[in-house]
Amino acid sequence: MLASRTFCRAVVAAARGVPGQVSSSFATGPRQHDGTFYEFRTYTVKPDKMKDFLELTSKNIHLRTAHSQMLGYWTLEFGELNKAFHIWKYESFAQRSEVRAALAKDQEWQEKYMSRMLPLLDKQESEIAYLVPWCELSSPPKTGVYEMVTFQMKPGGPAVWGEPFKAAIHAHMKTGYTKLIGVFHTEYGLLNRVHVLWWNENPDSRAAGRHYAHEDPRVVAAVRESVRFLESQQNSLLIPASFSPLK
Incomplete structure (x- = not known):
């Protein structure tokens, strides 16, 4: 019980910025500046x-x-x-x-x-879910299809796998075959889960782009580093409804 109280006091001290109490942050990574x-x-x-x-x-x-x-x-x-x-x-x-x-x-x-x-x-x-701090929502150039890729990462949060994951996403973006709409990190639900929403003109352009990207040594290297922290991955092809703001 004494150890528990000491730990709690250390957390409060860290939150208040009391020097000399706790030397490391309990945060798992940078957060956005608003509550959206x-x-x-x-x-x-x-x-x-x-x-x-x-x-x-x-x-x-x-x-x-x-x-x-x-x-x-x-x-x-x-x-x-x-x-x-x-x-x-x-x-x-x-x-x-x-x-x-x-x-x-x-x-x-x-x-x-x-x-x-x-x-x-x-x-x-x-x-x-929150948008990851290094991502802003974007809109597609025209009507198309969407791909939701859900990554279940190893426990520890962005402090453990954030930078390699970011590098892998950016490597795919640089190939130009797809457009990133948003990257979201869960807060409630299954934790250490990241949803990445992509836009493609159609399923065939997505397939061709993926084949091209997987032959790009920059993508291969970034993905190889990121998957060290990956537990599972699920891909879904999404068709926007007629009334969806994102078409």
């Missing part, structure tokens, strides 16, 4: 209900976006099927709480959408 975060929501739709789900959502999504900003809305073409994936932006957790409370009281949203949508689902999942 992104909620990743994944809905698993009943296999025979996807058409109904998308029609209902398209008709009523304006009721939801009246409350907060939607970054994008996609269905999965490859990877796990019968899934709808969407990203929502919040400036703070207080804002998200206010939005959720307002939605619960929004009778039109509840009656026209929620009561009809929920029976079409098998499962709902939610993650909270």
Whole structure:
């Protein structure tokens, strides 16, 4: 118990900037300067209900976006099927709480959408993620397809694997075959997980670009260093919905 109290006092001292108490930081890496975060929501739709789900959502999504900003809305073409994936932006957790409370009281949203949508689902999942400090959101030059690459990294956070991971992403960017939309690091959900969202003109241009990139010695070297910290990786091809801001 004494050791526990000593450790807690050391943490508080470090947070207050008391010299001589703790010589190292407990942070896992640099953080962004504001509280903006992104909620990743994944809905698993009943296999025979996807058409109904998308029609209902398209008709009523304006009721939801009246409350907060939607970054994008996609269905999965490859990877796990019968899934709808969407990203929502919040400036703070207080804002998200206010939005959720307002939605619960929004009778039109509840009656026209929620009561009809929920029976079409098998499962709902939610993650909270931040943009990594060295990445800013970008927009695609035109309509295309998206690839979400999810990396499960070894425990320890960006202090352990951040720089090699960043180098691998930048190596792919420099080949020019794809456009980076955003890199997100989970805060709630499965930790040490990084989601990288890419845009490509179509699946064939993506495939050709990947083959080219994997023959580039700079990419090979950067990836070889980064995968030392990798536990697993999953790729999904995302098709933007007609009402998605990111097309």
